[in-house]
Amino acid sequence: MVVLVSDGVSDYAKKLLKADGWMVEMISLLANPNQVRPKRFWGVYTKLKIFNMTNYKKVVYLDADTIVVKSIEDLFKCQKFCANLKHSERLNSGVMVVEPSEAVFNDMMSKVNTLPSYTGGDQGFLNSYYSDFPNAHVFDPNIPEEVLKSRPAPEMERLSTLYNADVGLYMLANKYP
Structure with a gap:
């Protein structure tokens, strides 16, 4: 790891x-380009650097507050980009699977100052960058490899909430430093 x-x-x-x-x-x-943002979001755009980790074939990104409760090895079967919808119809960047690409990273960097971020952070930016994400097909780890190889890889796939669900663990008083 x-x-x-x-x-x-x-x-x-x-x-x-x-x-x-x-x-x-x-x-x-990586500096957060948004002037209007929560103070705690000052460095969150650094997360975008996982898209440029081209020394790896696949990156499974987990936020530090993620608790893994069972095997996540199926996530390595995701193709170009996987994340899930959480609390709404929006992409959640706390659990993502990325096939690193310098071209995608450079494209993102060319847009960080122009694409809006509803959160003032990376998650809002990624929702703008992957604007059609809510319509992506749900990732199915049980599709045989032969079938996957016989068709074009989707640009993005949605993870089911099994991979990133709130199951009764909450921050008391919802206070951040």
Whole structure:
């Protein structure tokens, strides 16, 4: 497993992560271009860098507040881009599967200052970038590989809520620093 850390993470914390078996990769922060945004969203656009991790065939991204309760190896069967709808008809960027592409990343970077973000963060940007996401087909990990190879890969697929559902764990008082 790989963890991306910025220069704000201490050497001691990186040492602990390595001792726990993580591959630690340094990453520079990507500034949030939105002037109107929650204070805690200052570095969230950094998440977009997973789209440029071309040294990997597939990236399964999990927000730090994600709890994995069973095997997620099926996610590696997703094709170009998978995420789910959560709380609405909008894409949730807390659990995503990405087939890294320098071309897609560069296209995103060319649009970060022009595409709107309803959240003021990466999730809102991704909803604008993948504007047809609510109409994407639901990812089915049981489709045989021969069938997948016989047709064009979809640009995006929706994950079912089985991959990212609130199951009774809530932040008390909904307060953020």
